Amino acid sequence: MKVAVLGGGKIGEAIANGVARSPRVTRVFVTRRSSSPSLASKGKRRTTSDNLRVCKEADVVVIAVKAADARHLLLEIAPVVRGRLVISVMAAISLSKLHSALPGARLVRAMPNVAASVGKAITAFSPGPGIRASDRKTVEHLLGTFGEYIAVPEELMDAVTALSGSGPAYIAILIDAMVSGALKVGLPRDIAFQLVTKTLTGTADLLREKGVHPAELRDLVTTPAGTTIAGIYELEKGAFRTSIMNAIEAATHAASRVAEKV
Numbered sequence: 710m711k712v713a714v715l716g717g718g719k720i721g722e723a724i725a726n727g728v729a730r731s732p733r734v735t736r737v738f739v740t741r742r743s744s745s746p747s748l749a750s751k752g753k754r755r756t757t758s759d760n761l762r763v764c765k766e767a768d769v770v771v772i773a774v775k776a777a778d779a780r781h782l783l784l785e786i787a788p789v790v791r792g793r794l795v796i797s798v799m800a801a802i803s804l805s806k807l808h809s810a811l812p813g814a815r816l817v818r819a820m821p822n823v824a825a826s827v828g829k830a831i832t833a834f835s836p837g838p839g840i841r842a843s844d845r846k847t848v849e850h851l852l853g854t855f856g857e858y859i860a861v862p863e864e865l866m867d868a869v870t871a872l873s874g875s876g877p878a879y880i881a882i883l884i885d886a887m888v889s890g891a892l893k894v895g896l897p898r899d900i901a902f903q904l905v906t907k908t909l910t911g912t913a914d915l916l917r918e919k920g921v922h923p924a925e926l927r928d929l930v931t932t933p934a935g936t937t938i939a940g941i942y943e944l945e946k947g948a949f950r951t952s953i954m955n956a957i958e959a960a961t962h963a964a965s966r967v968a969e970k971v
């Protein structure tokens with residue numbers, strides 16, 4: 710299978726590196742406006758600025774440009790992606806807008822996150838109306854090369870964008886804040902970083918693997934008059950949970966506003 714990734718930026722590169730690991734993928738094309746039009750080769754990869762050429766050769770086309778660059782790109786490739794499987798990872802651009810811009814293409818909308826660059830993304834995807842069972846298998850295979858995936862109804866995509874698309878930024882802020890707190894009480898930065906990051910992934914694994922509710926886990930480690938409740942009290946005073954809920958709501962509204970503009 711040949712895959713073209715149009716827009717080799719942060720997420721496009723991560724996707725290209727993931728799909729290149731699949732034995733079923735024989736060629737990965739990556740395009741950027743700033744690349745040269747002639748194909749530069751490295752292993753399975755070919756880099757170029759020539760979107761039309763790679764779309765004609767590819768079995769699957771992934772669109773990973775910014776929403777602001779979408780109109781121009783979609784106009785350019787529309788004549789050559791008819792009948793092709795096209796996966797858009799662009800935030801805010803709906804399947805119906807994609808369908809109008811790319812008539813005849815078999816469309817899937819997907820929202821990965823930047824953890825794709827270490828093969829640990831969670832990607833939500835919504836297949837468009839013309840998607841066959843075999844297309845869905847292909848999409849799941851490709852998304853699985855850079856993490857886990859979950860099918861969601863398209864109307865949830867703005868909320869998904871706010872939650873797991875933007876989520877790495879919130880988690881990075883949390884980690885940074887915890888490391889800063891550790892520095893305040895005298896822990897060296899490298900030790901604090903290891904402790905925080907492993908606490909984060911370990912807690913997430915525990916909740917998933919044991920099917921424990923987060924509130925249950927919180928209660929399990931909170932002893933009367935102990936250290937954890939002293940910390941939780943300060944978090945509650947700082948409206949920690951409310952801030953996070955508000956952040957996700959605000960980001961969802963922002964995704965909807967962008968969707969209305971494009």
Ligand SMILES: NC(=O)c1ccc[n+]([C@@H]2O[C@H](COP(=O)([O-])OP(=O)(O)OC[C@H]3O[C@@H](n4cnc5c(N)ncnc54)[C@H](OP(=O)(O)O)[C@@H]3O)[C@@H](O)[C@H]2O)c1
Nearest residue numbers: 716717718719720741742743773774775776778799800823
């Ligand atoms: N970053 C994330 O964590 C993330 C997660 C999920 C979804 N997304 C979505 O993925 C898309 C890309 O985001 P990003 O963060 O990867 O942006 P980015 O780093 O700015 O990458 C965009 C890439 O698109 C290329 N490009 C723009 N117009 C092009 C054209 N006509 N032909 C070929 N290449 C073109 C740009 O390269 P040149 O400037 O050289 O052309 C650039 O390499 C966005 O729609 C975003 O919503 C991003």
